[in-house]
Amino acid sequence: TDILSEYVSKTQKSKIIFEEAIKYLPLGVSSNYRFFDPYPIYLVKGNGGRVWDVDGNEYIDFILGFGALEVGHANPKIINEVTKALQDSSILGFEYYKTVELAKIISKRYNVDMVRFSSTGTEATMHAIRIARAYTKRKKIIKFEGHYHGSHDQLLININPMVQKDRVPSSLGIPEETLSNTLVAEWNNLESVEKLVKSQSNDICCVIMEPVAMNMGLIPPEKDFLKGIFDLSKEYNFLVIFDEVKTGGKMYSGALGYYNVKPDIILMAKSIAGGFPLSVIAGKREIMELIGPNKVAHGGTFNANPISVIASYVTLTQILTENAFYYMETLSDRLERGYRDIADDLDVDLKVTRWGPSGMIYFSKEVPRNYKELLKTDIPRWFTYFYSMLNSGILPMAGFNEQWTVSVMHTKEEIQKHIEKAYDAVKKAKE
Numbered sequence: 001t002d003i004l005s006e007y008v009s010k011t012q013k014s015k016i017i018f019e020e021a022i023k024y025l026p027l028g029v030s031s032n033y034r035f036f037d038p039y040p041i042y043l044v045k046g047n048g049g050r051v052w053d054v055d056g057n058e059y060i061d062f063i064l065g066f067g068a069l070e071v072g073h074a075n076p077k078i079i080n081e082v083t084k085a086l087q088d089s090s091i092l093g094f095e096y097y098k099t100v101e102l103a104k105i106i107s108k109r110y111n112v113d114m115v116r117f118s119s120t121g122t123e124a125t126m127h128a129i130r131i132a133r134a135y136t137k138r139k140k141i142i143k144f145e146g147h148y149h150g151s152h153d154q155l156l157i158n159i160n161p162m163v164q165k166d167r168v169p170s171s172l173g174i175p176e177e178t179l180s181n182t183l184v185a186e187w188n189n190l191e192s193v194e195k196l197v198k199s200q201s202n203d204i205c206c207v208i209m210e211p212v213a214m215n216m217g218l219i220p221p222e223k224d225f226l227k228g229i230f231d232l233s234k235e236y237n238f239l240v241i242f243d244e245v246k247t248g249g250k251m252y253s254g255a256l257g258y259y260n261v262k263p264d265i266i267l268m269a270k271s272i273a274g275g276f277p278l279s280v281i282a283g284k285r286e287i288m289e290l291i292g293p294n295k296v297a298h299g300g301t302f303n304a305n306p307i308s309v310i311a312s313y314v315t316l317t318q319i320l321t322e323n324a325f326y327y328m329e330t331l332s333d334r335l336e337r338g339y340r341d342i343a344d345d346l347d348v349d350l351k352v353t354r355w356g357p358s359g360m361i362y363f364s365k366e367v368p369r370n371y372k373e374l375l376k377t378d379i380p381r382w383f384t385y386f387y388s389m390l391n392s393g394i395l396p397m398a399g400f401n402e403q404w405t406v407s408v409m410h411t412k413e414e415i416q417k418h419i420e421k422a423y424d425a426v427k428k429a430k431e
């Protein structure tokens with residue numbers, strides 16, 4: 001309560017905006033995930049690794065637009081190129097001539113044959129399911145507990161340990177019929193996938209996953225788990241879809257490059273476009289060539305608009321270079337070691353996972369291996385830590401099921417400050 005009253009006293013202008021906002025915007029926000037109790041902060045601007053709220057509070061930002069901004073806020077290279085591009089229109093209605101250059105870069109870097117662009121991760125996963133169904137002529141999808149693939153019905157299905165059912169919609173308004181086509185397996189449990197595949201082998205069109213789960217903390221696949229799924233896909237003829245909306249921009253060639261595997265379809269968004277809306281649906285030629293008139297529908301007014309194309313081009317060619325990944329990895333590794341030292345020093349049950357520029361902490365004796373284990377970690381403690389961090393000017397991560405992300409514009413000093421403030425916040429959480 002002390003922590004919350006400090007939060008309220010520091011964010012009085014946000015509070016006033018919130019009170020106005022809830023009259024016009026449900027929850028006072030434009031995405032449910034931006035809301036937290038008692039009201040969220042409202043931001044004005046960002047620069048590099050920092051953002052400022054309406055009260056003038058400065059925060060070092062490790063949320064980075066839910067992992068969409070590894071280029072950092074107001075990156076000068078992005079500003080420069082996008083400002084130039086704006087002079088030549090932001091939407092042309094026909095195909096922008098430079099789109100092919102971006103498609104080529106993505107094709108080489110991620111080792112995919114063909115690419116289509118949409119604007120959001122949600123659109124990418126939605127189309128991927130349609131393509132997989134068209135290709136296999138089957139309709140059932142397997143997804144994993146705790147994985148998030150955007151806000152459309154087919155994939156907004158998860159488990160709820162409080163409810164005695166194997167799966168439930170994550171939203172009102174999703175019809176029962178939709179549930180029958182989306183099956184839910186347990187992450188890092190190959191048997192759970194095998195069981196579903198075997199029982200409905202003629203119906204499964206695809207397994208879709210976040211290859212490193214980043215909507216339930218940060219939980220990488222265990223050894224041989226991915227291989228097991230690829231083996232099953234060959235035996236039972238379903239497609240493997242990697243939702244790399246987060247991971248795609250977190251290693252130079254995404255998770256598929258890191259684990260050296262070849263999924264049938266990959267989806268990317270967020271960081272690969274330097275903070276602009278652009279998503280990628282990519283995959284093997286014979287699958288992607290199903291897209292077309294009288295075949296698989298794919299469209300979108302803002303698809304591959306010149307601004308997003310230029311922003312992504314600059315991001316991939318000039319900003320998220322191999323050196324940049326090395327830099328982000330070094331900073332993120334420092335954070336990881338910082339948290340491990342804090343856990344030792346304070347003798348608190350705190351575990352850390354990390355993958356490239358991102359990492360996560362859990363108030364737990366064990367590192368969670370799946371969603372149910374994440375839910376068993378000490379989430380109230382995490383909230384105490386979170387609000388203490390906000391009060392001390394750090395946005396550490398967007399939720400107990402999210403993770404930190406380091407940008408190319410963060411500095412060593414900012415990492416050091418994060419660690420110092422985290423020491424106090426973990427100490428408070430321990431009390």
Ligand code: PLP
Pocket residue numbers: 066119120121122123125148149150151210214215243244245246269270
């Ligand atoms: N897939 C993953 C793995 C995500 O993390 C997200 C967003 O958080 C999405 C898909 C949906 O992307 P968008 O919010 O751009 O629709």
